[in-house]
Amino acid sequence: MGHLASTAQRIIERLDAIFHEEGFTDEKTGQYFTYNKVGGCLITGNEDGAHSCAAQLLWSMQELGFTIPPNVNAYWVGLAGGDKNYAEAGGERYFYTNSTLRYMIGNLTFFAKLLKANPIDTNLKELEEIAKEESDPE
Numbered sequence: 001m002g003h004l005a006s007t008a009q010r011i012i013e014r015l016d017a018i019f020h021e022e023g024f025t026d027e028k029t030g031q032y033f034t035y036n037k038v039g040g041c042l043i044t045g046n047e048d049g050a051h052s053c054a055a056q057l058l059w060s061m062q063e064l065g066f067t068i069p070p071n072v073n074a075y076w077v078g079l080a081g082g083d084k085n086y087a088e089a090g091g092e093r094y095f096y097t098n099s100t101l102r103y104m105i106g107n108l109t110f111f112a113k114l115l116k117a118n119p120i121d122t123n124l125k126e127l128e129e130i131a132k133e134e135s136d137p138e
Helices: 006-019 050-063 095-117 124-133
Strands: 041-044 073-076
Touching (some): 073 095
Parallel strands (some): 041 073
16 A cells, blocks of 8 residues: 555664664764665565655665665565465566566675775764854754
8 A cells, every 4th residue: 555564664663763862873973873784675565555665664764874775675566456475476486576676685785895895984973063063053
């Protein structure tokens, strides 16, 4: 139906704690523990809505500090109105899902290696102080 599963929504809501609770950020830079980590999503279902779910998940992950490379979502929704699940319907033989999954794996792997060799060194605490100086008092 184009909505995230409740389990996916709960994970996003729990990860939101990185903005509010101590211990989830680097003391020196203010970076969240999700920095220098990549994210993507694989979606399954019975109807349309995979694009909407991918958009919600990928936006949430980047907001939380994950790096989101290109083409890092894949999905299998089966035939519209179908009553068979991925295994029953032979989903593992579905070209579109297999190709987008391969793109996702390749790009996630590439960016994970890239970030490991070249971590993001942005100091969020310093940037926040600069933003305070150039902003009107609240």
